[in-house]
Structures are given as C-alpha cells and as structure tokens.
Amino acid sequence: MNTIKTTCPYCGVGCGIEATVEDSTTHRVTIKGDSTHPANFGKLCSKGATLGDTVSLENRLLYPSIHGQRVDWDSALNHVAARFNEIIEKHGPEAVAFYVSGQLLTEDYYVANKLMKGFIGTANIDTNSRLCMSSAVVGYKRAFGADTVPCNYEDLELAELILLVGSNAAWCHPIAFQRIRKAKENNPNLKVVVIDPRATASCDIADLHLPVKPGMDALLFNGILAHLQQNGRLDQAYIDDHTEGFAAAVSEAQHSAGSIEQVASACGLSSAAVGTLFDWFAHTEKTVTVYSQGINQSGSGSDKCNAIINCHLATGRIGKPGMGPFSFTGQPNAMGGREVGGLANTLAAHMDLDNPEHVDRVSRFWGSDKIADKQGLKAVAMFDAIAAGQIKAVWIMATNPVVSMPDADKVKHALQQCELVVVSDCIANTDTAQLAHVLLPATGWSEKDGTVTNLERRISRQRPLFPASGAARHDWWIISQVAQRMGFREAFNYASSADVFREHAALSAFENDTEHQLRDFNLSAFARIDQHDFDALQPVQWPVSAGHTAGTARMFADGQYFTANRKARFISITPRPPVNAPNADYPFTLNTGRLRDQWHTMTRTGLAAKLTAHRPEPFVEIHPTDAERLGLAARSLANIQSLWGNMLARVEINPGQQIGSLFVPMHWTGQTSSHGRMGAVVNPVVDPHSGQPESKQTPVHISTWPAQWYATILSRKPLHIEGAEYQVKVRGERYFRYELASTETGKDWRVWARSLLAAEEQHIDDNYWLEYSDQQAGYYRTAYLLDRELQACLFVGPNSELPEPGWLGSLFAKTELSRAERLSLLSGLPPKGETDIGRIVCSCFNVGEKSIKQAVQTQQLQSVADISACLNAGSGCGSCVAELKEFLPKPT
Known part of the structure; x- marks a missing residue:
C-alpha cells in the first residue's frame, strides 16, 4: 500500500489529505486527514472524508x-x-x-x-x-491596490470578535468553522456575530444573530463606520499615515446610515441588536470579519466588500494577529x-x-x-x-x-x-x-x-x-x-x-x-x-520570495499597500437596493446556497451514498406564516417561478427563514432532477464593477404544485422512468432511489410497475411479487424479489406521506430476506426487533434521526457530547452539531 499526501478538491479551506491506495486497479483507497497540514491538522468534513467513494470510473469521460x-x-x-x-x-x-x-x-x-x-x-x-468571489477581488483591489487576502486561519483563533457576514461557514467551510468553534471553547472572551437573513447552522455558536434584510449589508457597515467616527473609536494615526479617502467615505457613511435607530429600521433589525454590534466592533481590537457569497453574490457586492474593509482600515485592524477583513472563497x-x-x-x-x-x-x-x-x-x-x-x-x-x-x-x-x-x-x-x-x-x-x-x-x-x-x-x-x-x-x-x-x-x-x-x-x-x-x-x-522561503503568514503588517503611493484607499459607499425588488407578481425574495454534504452540481458527491442521504431532494425553505397563508404543506411540492424560469422543490417549513424570503440549494441538475435546476430561476443581474451575478435576491412567486400522486422507488438497478413529470434520482448503498410525482391521474400501477422494475428479466408473474392495492384511496405498494433477494420496491400514494427509505434501503445489502422482513416490507417499517434509523443526520457515522430520538429519550441524554458518546454523531467533522441540538430536551 502507498500513502500519498494530497489536497481536498472541495471548498476553499484547502484541507490536506492522506490517501492510502489499497488497489490502484479497482481504485480502492482509504482517506483520512493530514495531521501535519496547517489548514486542517487532520480534520475532514463529511465530503472530504468520503472522497474514496467518488473515484470510481462511473460516469467518467474516458475517450475523446x-x-x-x-x-x-x-x-x-x-x-x-x-x-x-x-x-x-x-x-x-x-x-x-x-x-x-x-x-x-x-x-x-x-x-x-x-x-x-x-x-x-x-x-x-x-x-x-x-x-x-469576483466582488471580493474588486473590493481588495480598490482598497489595497492588489487582490491580496491579508488574513490567515490563525487569526480566527486569536480574534476576540468574529463577524460571519453572508457566510454559513458551518456548512460551506466546515473545517474553518470548527476552528472557530474550538477557539470559542478555548477563549470565553471570543464573541461571534452572524449577519445573515437566514438562521443557519452557523448561528449555533453565535452570541448574536442579525437577520438583516436582504441587500442591506452595505448600509449596516456604513453605520458601523459612522458610529466609529461619532464615538471617537478611530485609529486616526493609522488613517493619516497609511490611508487616503477617509473624509469622503465617512461623510457618505454618516449621510446614508444616520442613527442606530435608522440603520435598524432600514435593515429590519432591532435597535438593541444593532447597538450591540456597533458597540462590540468599536471596543474590540482583535476583530475578524469573514464574508462570503452572501456578500459577493449581489448587484452591489463590490461595494459591500469595501464597506466592510472601510471599517477595518478606520480602526487599523489589518495586517496584525487576530484581525482583518477575510474573504472566504468557495472553490478549491x-x-x-x-x-x-x-x-x-x-x-x-x-x-x-x-x-x-x-x-x-x-x-x-x-x-x-x-x-x-x-x-x-x-x-x-x-x-x-x-x-x-x-x-x-x-x-x-x-x-x-x-x-x-x-x-x-x-x-x-x-x-x-x-x-x-x-x-x-x-x-x-x-x-x-x-x-x-x-x-x-x-x-x-x-x-x-x-x-x-x-x-x-x-x-x-x-x-x-x-x-x-x-x-x-x-x-x-x-x-x-x-x-x-x-x-x-x-x-x-x-x-x-x-x-x-x-x-x-x-x-x-x-x-x-x-x-x-x-x-x-x-x-x-x-x-x-x-x-x-x-x-x-x-x-x-505566498508571497514566497528568495529571502522569505517560509512564506508570509499575513499581509500589510507594515502598513504598506500596493497602490501608487503605498496607501490603502477608503471607498465611499452609497448603499444601493437590489435591481429587481419583489413586486405584486413576484412577492418573495429567493436566496440560494450550498448544502452541508453536497458540492456544486454533484458530479462527484452524488456518487457517495453517505452524502445523498441528508438532503436527497431539491427543497425550498419557507417561513411557517407564509406556508400557512399559501396553503403549502410540509413535504408537498411547490412551483417556484421567476421572470426567467421555474423549478419544483419539496417544501420545508423553517422558522429560521424570514417572512417573504425563500431559500433553495444549488446542486441539482437535469441528470438528477427533472425540475430542480436552481439556475433556471435566478436573475442575471450583475454587479457593475465585478460582473458577479446577484444569486441571493431574485423576485419569485411560489405556489402549490398540484400533484395527483406521489411515489418512491428503490431499485437495485438504475431505471429509465417515463410518465412522471417530477423525478429525482438519488444514490443509496447498493440501490438507486427515485422520488416521483405527477399532475396526471393515476395509472394501472401493476402493469406499470412490472414493466418498469422487471423489464429485463420479464419476471412479471405473481411468483416474484409482493403487492398491496387500495385503488379507491389511491395507494399501491409492490416489491419485486428474486430468490428472496430484494430487487426493487414501489410505494404510491395520493400525498407525500410515503415510507422513508432508511430500513428499506438496508435490505439491499442482504442476499436473502427473512420471512419477517418479507411480511413487513410493504408496510415500510421493520419487523419487531429490527431498527429503522430514519433520515440521516450525521453523514460521517450514518446516524439517523430515529436513532437519535430513541437514544435521547431512553438514555436521557442532555447534551451533544452525550449524543456523541452514545452514537458517535457529531464527533466527526462537527457539521451536524447544530442539528443534533434540536433533538435535546428544551430547557424549562
């Protein structure tokens, strides 16, 4: 066996990997984190840890x-x-x-x-x-004269205030987020503020969450700059010696922002929360502002970046340990x-x-x-x-x-x-x-x-x-x-x-x-x-020059920048509203982003069954008030329509979503979902400076998609399915899962099922099938077995309340089902004595929500640490910790 040190191909954190090749012919490899790599010190997220499951030749392009x-x-x-x-x-x-x-x-x-x-x-x-991240490039170049990221990961551990702005780092940069979590555990003085319209998993460690109105980030940071000026919290010597353009920038900030109350009102926040943010920023020298796609993917993303950088220049918090404006890029x-x-x-x-x-x-x-x-x-x-x-x-x-x-x-x-x-x-x-x-x-x-x-x-x-x-x-x-x-x-x-x-x-x-x-x-x-x-x-x-072969930890420690006069530039920022605002026809703001266990268009992560189980279908998050008003039931299908296109997605009701806003993930393609391409909906407005699209703010309309029937299929072989407008294909362990729905009325389910699930073998007589039918109520269930080995099963119903695939999926690992399993198969529930783990919560250790609920109840678990000790959940990459907390008893 040969162990090779390489680098993860997912997010911009750049984690080191030790890959032990066990068989180069079959591409069998064991993956673990590189304990010596300074980006991750051996830690890996769920995606990195499953890289060994993604190196097969399946769907590879092999010849011109x-x-x-x-x-x-x-x-x-x-x-x-x-x-x-x-x-x-x-x-x-x-x-x-x-x-x-x-x-x-x-x-x-x-x-x-x-x-x-x-x-x-x-x-x-x-x-x-x-x-x-092209808006981040513009921000850095306008301020510093070059596209220079001044910070490093150590600054996250040395800071005493971290602002996560438009960054769900817990899911999008998991290992960097775990360093922040650990730093907070080690330093009681470290405060974390999340500035994001959504309540995301990153809020799990937040001392303060500001659910800012979409698009108002520049105004909020202009407010910070004006507050620093008004309260004498500037580093005037740094401004004088190392910057230019301050007077114009602070004048515009004061003009646009006004008082704390005015900023709070415009941003949709409480005055108390805004006041707390301003006070913490003003009085905490070691401040790092982490910003990502929530800032960059905007029609005014470049200005938002410079509004953030202005605040750091005004306080001289740049180029020094534990401080700086830190753009988190998305790609490796x-x-x-x-x-x-x-x-x-x-x-x-x-x-x-x-x-x-x-x-x-x-x-x-x-x-x-x-x-x-x-x-x-x-x-x-x-x-x-x-x-x-x-x-x-x-x-x-x-x-x-x-x-x-x-x-x-x-x-x-x-x-x-x-x-x-x-x-x-x-x-x-x-x-x-x-x-x-x-x-x-x-x-x-x-x-x-x-x-x-x-x-x-x-x-x-x-x-x-x-x-x-x-x-x-x-x-x-x-x-x-x-x-x-x-x-x-x-x-x-x-x-x-x-x-x-x-x-x-x-x-x-x-x-x-x-x-x-x-x-x-x-x-x-x-x-x-x-x-x-x-x-x-x-x-x-970098830079790694002949005289500095060990590299450079952070930039601008000497206050010298890459402009003509070596001074950093303040940029005067006039906050601008989104180009396309919600209106009577499209009253919701659509936000988009990544999931914890998926990467881009899933060509790699979609091959790993562990990664598809957490969020198997395209979904749309909506606030309970909006869902009730529109009659959108959880797990039903919704149509999301914009001026540019539409998509279908499962409804997830989430109080962490703002009223009037929706969220959909970016990952599904025409290969994995018939109507799940988020890009078809998103508006093509771009930032005039960076050309970066405004992917976080598209006006949309949402309504119930009138499905007449829903179906779930699990099959040992991939299927070519016709006659279902809504289709999602998901990889499981030794099986493929299909979620289907249609606005057409039901069909002859027996004929359809047998021709679909056993087309190659022509095993269509009753000896190979288990079957249940209630035609009047719209239910049909069947399973196809060969020599007591499960080949496929189909569940049809008039609504989305169908069996979960957890226990059913586990049956495909067996060469022969027991009599009890065959008797229970069409119920979708395991026989007495067998367990159904339910929907996967922890991808690292394949721990499901039913297992967690049972353990919490029967063993009276009181903390995430208790769950980890009992089930291992949360002890891997840690990305599921926020979700695990939802299973714990609520304080009385």
Whole structure:
C-alpha cells in the first residue's frame, strides 16, 4: 500500500489529505486527514472524508469524441485547433472564448490563460469563480491596490470578535468553522456575530444573530463606520499615515446610515441588536470579519466588500494577529485562478489588463506580440454574446454552466445554437456535456498533478493517487497540445506540471523587486524549482520570495499597500437596493446556497451514498406564516417561478427563514432532477464593477404544485422512468432511489410497475411479487424479489406521506430476506426487533434521526457530547452539531 499526501478538491479551506491506495486497479483507497497540514491538522468534513467513494470510473469521460463519435487524441486536438483557427481568421479573436473553473489546478489555469490572452489575443476567458468571489477581488483591489487576502486561519483563533457576514461557514467551510468553534471553547472572551437573513447552522455558536434584510449589508457597515467616527473609536494615526479617502467615505457613511435607530429600521433589525454590534466592533481590537457569497453574490457586492474593509482600515485592524477583513472563497482553487489571471478583467501574476506597463511586461515574458490589452467578457456577458452569435466558439473546462449560471435556460439555448462547443471534463454526462460538439477527457481528482491555493493564500500540492483513466489527460496538456497545433508550439512545449509551475513562478518574479515588493504575488523562491522539489513541495503561503522561503503568514503588517503611493484607499459607499425588488407578481425574495454534504452540481458527491442521504431532494425553505397563508404543506411540492424560469422543490417549513424570503440549494441538475435546476430561476443581474451575478435576491412567486400522486422507488438497478413529470434520482448503498410525482391521474400501477422494475428479466408473474392495492384511496405498494433477494420496491400514494427509505434501503445489502422482513416490507417499517434509523443526520457515522430520538429519550441524554458518546454523531467533522441540538430536551 502507498500513502500519498494530497489536497481536498472541495471548498476553499484547502484541507490536506492522506490517501492510502489499497488497489490502484479497482481504485480502492482509504482517506483520512493530514495531521501535519496547517489548514486542517487532520480534520475532514463529511465530503472530504468520503472522497474514496467518488473515484470510481462511473460516469467518467474516458475517450475523446467528435459529434458523438469516438476518435483518437490527434484527431480531436487537430479538429479543435483547426476550427478555432478558422473562426479566428474569419471573425477575429473576439469570436472565441474559454469558460474555465476553480476546479482546475493552477497549472491548467495558467496555460489556458496564456493561450487565450497571450497568443489568441483576447481576454475572453472567464471562470465559474466569477459567480463566487469576483466582488471580493474588486473590493481588495480598490482598497489595497492588489487582490491580496491579508488574513490567515490563525487569526480566527486569536480574534476576540468574529463577524460571519453572508457566510454559513458551518456548512460551506466546515473545517474553518470548527476552528472557530474550538477557539470559542478555548477563549470565553471570543464573541461571534452572524449577519445573515437566514438562521443557519452557523448561528449555533453565535452570541448574536442579525437577520438583516436582504441587500442591506452595505448600509449596516456604513453605520458601523459612522458610529466609529461619532464615538471617537478611530485609529486616526493609522488613517493619516497609511490611508487616503477617509473624509469622503465617512461623510457618505454618516449621510446614508444616520442613527442606530435608522440603520435598524432600514435593515429590519432591532435597535438593541444593532447597538450591540456597533458597540462590540468599536471596543474590540482583535476583530475578524469573514464574508462570503452572501456578500459577493449581489448587484452591489463590490461595494459591500469595501464597506466592510472601510471599517477595518478606520480602526487599523489589518495586517496584525487576530484581525482583518477575510474573504472566504468557495472553490478549491479560486485563488489559484486569481493568481494566473483566470478572470476576464485580470492579467497573469496579479497584473492588470488596463495597465500598459503590465501588458508590456507579460508580453515580453511570454514572447508574444498578440497579447490582449483590454478586458474580455465576464461570464454572464460571455454567454449573452454566444446567444447573440458574436462568439462563435467556446471551450468549457471542468464546469457545468447549463446548471450553475443564472438564467440557465438562456445559457442552454445559447450553447445549442453555438457554432463550436468544446467541453473538457472528467465527467461524461452533464447538462453541459450533452451540448458539446467535441468532448475531451480530462483527469479528475485522484489523477491530477499540480497545485492549488486555498483562501488564506496557502499553496498545496494535489498529487495523483492513480494513473489517468482511459485516455484522459491533464488539462494543461490538452490546452498545450491545441496551442501547439494552432501554431504556438515553442511557447507551449511543456513536459510536466512542474514545468508550468516553474514558469508561473518565474512570471510572478519577473521585474518584481523583492526588496520593495512592487507586486503582492511573488513566487520567486520557486522560479527555478526542479521536478524533485516540486514533488516534495510543502504547503506554504505566498508571497514566497528568495529571502522569505517560509512564506508570509499575513499581509500589510507594515502598513504598506500596493497602490501608487503605498496607501490603502477608503471607498465611499452609497448603499444601493437590489435591481429587481419583489413586486405584486413576484412577492418573495429567493436566496440560494450550498448544502452541508453536497458540492456544486454533484458530479462527484452524488456518487457517495453517505452524502445523498441528508438532503436527497431539491427543497425550498419557507417561513411557517407564509406556508400557512399559501396553503403549502410540509413535504408537498411547490412551483417556484421567476421572470426567467421555474423549478419544483419539496417544501420545508423553517422558522429560521424570514417572512417573504425563500431559500433553495444549488446542486441539482437535469441528470438528477427533472425540475430542480436552481439556475433556471435566478436573475442575471450583475454587479457593475465585478460582473458577479446577484444569486441571493431574485423576485419569485411560489405556489402549490398540484400533484395527483406521489411515489418512491428503490431499485437495485438504475431505471429509465417515463410518465412522471417530477423525478429525482438519488444514490443509496447498493440501490438507486427515485422520488416521483405527477399532475396526471393515476395509472394501472401493476402493469406499470412490472414493466418498469422487471423489464429485463420479464419476471412479471405473481411468483416474484409482493403487492398491496387500495385503488379507491389511491395507494399501491409492490416489491419485486428474486430468490428472496430484494430487487426493487414501489410505494404510491395520493400525498407525500410515503415510507422513508432508511430500513428499506438496508435490505439491499442482504442476499436473502427473512420471512419477517418479507411480511413487513410493504408496510415500510421493520419487523419487531429490527431498527429503522430514519433520515440521516450525521453523514460521517450514518446516524439517523430515529436513532437519535430513541437514544435521547431512553438514555436521557442532555447534551451533544452525550449524543456523541452514545452514537458517535457529531464527533466527526462537527457539521451536524447544530442539528443534533434540536433533538435535546428544551430547557424549562
């Protein structure tokens, strides 16, 4: 067995992993956290811990194809290169585009950016990170003169006040959140404030939750700035010595915010809560403000970021231990993409397209006279240009925009009529891959070889565990081969990812005086790195210059920034309401986000049965008052409609949701749900500075979807189901689960069930079936067995009250059912003496809600620690702790 240290491919925390390969042929591997990695010190969340379940060849793209026909690599690469050259020759370089991904490694990102901006000569390359953190980039660049994250994880442990703003870190950055939880346990003085319209799992450790009115964050932080001024809590010496623009910024803050009472009223908060926040911020030096998609994904996200940064500059709380404005990125290598210029408005190595000196420098380094010198089209504008026929060819790498983009149906239609769509991915069947003219198989996690950068600027190696599957190749190789065939052979003659990394590091050091640190991004220590040292590279935070080979823990300790005069800039912020506000036709505000156990469009996490059990279907959270007024029952299906599209989702009634607001998760695709694509509903409004879409505030209408019947199917084999408008497919342990519903009246269930569940075997006579039917009431239940082994079962009813799959699913692990199990099967309940764990709460240890309820009642458990000692629940990644508390006795 071989143990390899690598990095998790999920969120921006960048956890280290130790992977022990037990069998490289079958891809059997054991995963555990790397106890030496400074991002996680051995801890892993539920997603990272189940990575071993996701490295099979199921749904892998293994061979190149053109128009659905398998071809060899030479044919595919020659075709892509020739078609791109033809289109460029006929229509110019602006007629082509790349849409890339934070799932790429830095080396892949670098080569893609170099080809498009340096040699094709247009900046029409953008990334799905545009949807995640591009507003944070604008905020940092406007304030600091560079896209520089000043903080690190240690600051979370040293702080005495942490604001979590628009960040459900408990679910979206679980290991970083657990560090905050632990810090709070160790430091009674540490206060945590959650500023979020929703009451999320992150509120579990909050001393104060401010359910701010959607879109009002900039006003709230303007209020803090004005309060600091009015109460003499500024660091005037720091302002004078290290900043500019304060007078205008504070004047606008005072004008827009007014009194505490006015801020509270505008933000939908109590005066007492706002006063407490202002007082804590004013009197707590060691303050870290963590902000994420709830801030960034807004039509005014850039301004919200700068409103936060203004407050830290005004108090000098930056560049010092335990303080600073800390943007939490979403993807594993969003930061790496920022380093290489993966955004349409940036150049490589943190240089700028609108700076002629920077353009000239990169042009000379790359040896190209074709380099782009103006910004390209950002994500939403890029797909608009494809829809308009302005962009004739697009190459999509490692992402699924037909699902994740706003106004996603328009994106789908744009690709359907595009002249050339190339998709390179490790997954064969995605909503986007189905529209490709050319499919190119890329290596996936466990095969990739290169580097990623986490949200604290820490570069880590992602090392391969297995050889590439099928004919898959690394993305940097695929891009380089196309570049060579387009006529740029000498500039793209790479033999390894180490070659690419070395060039990337050398560009960062090129004409970058390390003594005066002219540019923030500097990897000069690696400008001559060889293969051996690249293979052995240890996690390190940039800048890593020749004189500072151990890296840099935090930035701006000396008060020197990367502006022309080395001073940070205050940005005057005028809060703006959302572009699209709720109205009579669309009275609700739709918020979107991630789930605890899923990642993006589930192409990886959807393979792990442990991860699908917690939230198996698309759902919509709604406040009880709204649900009652609209007649929306829990577990019923609702139709959510906007100006741009619609989706269907299960109703979850949650008092933590604001009245007038809804929440839906982002993860379901056309492959897993017939009507669950959130992107089809989301409005395409973008921030004017960053181009980031406003994914948190779409006006929508919600109503009951009039299903006439509901059904649950569990099947040992995957099924192709027709005759049900609502379908969701979920992976279980050794079975597939299908949730169905339809507005059409019932059918001949016996005929339908037997033709569906036993179509291949033709075992349709009664000897293979258990059956119950109440046609008048609308109930039908059946099970299909071969030699007493359960093959499939179907439950139909007039409403959503159907058996849970917990015990039923466990039967698929058995080669023969007992008589008692067969007798109980159609009831959906286990026979006496067997247990049904119920809906999964703790994914790490597969602990269900029925097991927790029983243990709490019978053993009189009083705390989460008691539950953990009894059932292990909550003792893994800790992401379920908030949910576990709901099972404990309420204090009298």
